[in-house]
Amino acid sequence: MVIEVCVGSSCYIRGAPAVIAILQSLISKYGLEEKVILKGSFCMQQCTQGVTVRIDGSIRSGLSKEDASRLFHHIVLPSLEAMGGEE
Amino acid sequence: MELFVEIGKVQLNKDGEELCGDNISITRHNGSLMIVTADGLGSGVKANILSTLTVKMAATMLEKGAKIEDVIETMANTLPVCKVRQLAYSTLSILRIAQDGQAYLVEYDNPPAFVGHGSQPVGLTRMKRSIGDKTIREAFFCLRTGDWVVLVSDGVLNAGIGGIWNLGWGWERVNNYLLWLMGTDVGAQEAAEEIARVIQKLYDGRPGDDASIVVVKTRPPRYLTLLVGPPRDPAQDEHVVEQLMSSPGKKVVCGGTTGNMVGRVLNREVVVDLASMTRRIPPIADIEGLDLVTEGVLTLLGVVDRLRADQTKEELEGLRDGASRLACLLLEADYLHFIIGRAINPAHQRQDLPSNLALKQKIVEEIMDHLTAKGKRVTVDYY
Numbered sequence: 001m002v003i004e005v006c007v008g009s010s011c012y013i014r015g016a017p018a019v020i021a022i023l024q025s026l027i028s029k030y031g032l033e034e035k036v037i038l039k040g041s042f043c044m045q046q047c048t049q050g051v052t053v054r055i056d057g058s059i060r061s062g063l064s065k066e067d068a069s070r071l072f073h074h075i076v077l078p079s080l081e082a083m084g085g086e087e
Numbered sequence: 088m089e090l091f092v093e094i095g096k097v098q099l100n101k102d103g104e105e106l107c108g109d110n111i112s113i114t115r116h117n118g119s120l121m122i123v124t125a126d127g128l129g130s131g132v133k134a135n136i137l138s139t140l141t142v143k144m145a146a147t148m149l150e151k152g153a154k155i156e157d158v159i160e161t162m163a164n165t166l167p168v169c170k171v172r173q174l175a176y177s178t179l180s181i182l183r184i185a186q187d188g189q190a191y192l193v194e195y196d197n198p199p200a201f202v203g204h205g206s207q208p209v210g211l212t213r214m215k216r217s218i219g220d221k222t223i224r225e226a227f228f229c230l231r232t233g234d235w236v237v238l239v240s241d242g243v244l245n246a247g248i249g250g251i252w253n254l255g256w257g258w259e260r261v262n263n264y265l266l267w268l269m270g271t272d273v274g275a276q277e278a279a280e281e282i283a284r285v286i287q288k289l290y291d292g293r294p295g296d297d298a299s300i301v302v303v304k305t306r307p308p309r310y311l312t313l314l315v316g317p318p319r320d321p322a323q324d325e326h327v328v329e330q331l332m333s334s335p336g337k338k339v340v341c342g343g344t345t346g347n348m349v350g351r352v353l354n355r356e357v358v359v360d361l362a363s364m365t366r367r368i369p370p371i372a373d374i375e376g377l378d379l380v381t382e383g384v385l386t387l388l389g390v391v392d393r394l395r396a397d398q399t400k401e402e403l404e405g406l407r408d409g410a411s412r413l414a415c416l417l418l419e420a421d422y423l424h425f426i427i428g429r430a431i432n433p434a435h436q437r438q439d440l441p442s443n444l445a446l447k448q449k450i451v452e453e454i455m456d457h458l459t460a461k462g463k464r465v466t467v468d469y470y
Contacts (some may be wrong), residue, residue, distance in 0.1 A: 006343075007343070007359060007361075007364070007369045007370050007382065008343035008344065008369075008382065008383075009342075009343065009369065009382055009383055009384050009385050012369040012382065012385060013385070016369075017364060017366070020361065020364075038361075039359060039361070040359030040360070040361045040364070040370050040372075041357075041359055042343030042344070042346045042347050042357055042359065042372060042382070043342075043343035043344040043346075043347060045344075
């Protein structure tokens with residue numbers, strides 16, 4: 001799974017570094033470094049929407065710090081489990 | 088072939104003096120360069136006034152097209168007369184270099200300039216000419232890549248006098264030293280500082296006279312082209328990328344959207360390097376074939392901060408954040424070309440963002456002003 005966090009000017013000012021830090025710490029907390037690749041990405045053209053991430057191609061905007069951990073627990077973990085189940 | 092003239096200078100004050108009696112003026116005018124040095128009679132404030140008047144008068148008059156005769160005559164008639172010595176006197180050297188490398192050297196009572204190419208000496212044919220009761224020496228020559236000229240005041244030749252050297256360092260010995268030093272691949276300012284260190288040593292840390300060194304060195308110019316912002320008309324995207332990629336020297340892209348646009352046009356991946364991120368400066372990215380890709384406005388603001396603080400290339404070298412890297416590249420270059428796209432970024436139109444986001448163009452203009460003030464040639468195209 002690839003999580004891309006936008007680090008364009010707008011997202012950066014609105015808290016992209018904090019979102020990256022939270023995702024990084026959650027990924028290492030759950031030992032998912034092998035399964036989840038966290039990447040930065042330049043502008044995703046959602047500038048007016050707030051911090052934007054792209055998870056396996058689908059875009060989510062307007063993330064706060066709290067949203068970041070919610071996103072991780074409600075979307076990242078379940079879909080990893082689903083993938084694990086398929087294997 | 089185009090030529091870039093690099094200049095370094097150092098001045099040492101006579102031991103115990105607050106002011107240097109020597110003066111150096113360096114001016115660039117329409118692509119040509121003029122260096123004027125003068126050594127005023129005596130030392131301290133009196134000598135400083137004489138040499139300041141001399142270089143300012145000479146530089147201003149020559150820039151306005153006056154002849155060297157007029158400059159010498161004006162000097163003789165206007166310099167204040169020293170009460171003690173009943174003399175109005177200052178030495179004078181002028182080195183003028185046109186954009187194509189044509190050089191004109193005038194010397195009046197200064198030590199003859201040192202001229203070389205790498206570690207080889209270059210002999211100049213100097214012609215004597217009398218103006219009133221004064222005799223000047225003139226030389227016309229042409230500078231090629233790798234040539235150098237070093238202008239010094241007599242305090243350099245006299246270094247070590249009565250101590251390490253009975254009669255001082257002397258022209259021949261200085262010349263041999265310079266042939267060795269300039270034969271190594273040393274920058275003009277580094278060379279001037281190295282020479283100053285030797286002089287300090289010869290004077291045992293207490294210079295017996297003011298000493299000035301100007302090192303002039305020619306080399307091929309270092310080019311840099313920077314693309315910031317996508318063009319207002321997306322149909323121009325390919326054209327600006329083509330402009331960037333076909334330019335000589337270093338190639339830099341500023342701006343996330345711009346970086347993505349370049350990646351798309353070139354069909355190359357934009358790989359963000361999260362490790363280069365700092366609290367204030369967003370990460371840089373890598374696109375094959377480009378020397379640096381950074382985020383836009385925040386990084387550019389960081390560059391402005393560094394230029395305002397007058398940080399040097401050496402201080403910034405080795406730092407990983409985008410602003411330091413970009414500032415470092417800008418400071419390294421001699422000829423800079425800015426391609427400024429004026430597409431409107433929706434992110435910058437919001438009320439709740441710091442207002443300087445809307446001022447990207449102002450920021451870039453301030454950066455260009457700083458670089459121009461540092462003697463670099465800066466050109467710009469808007470799209």
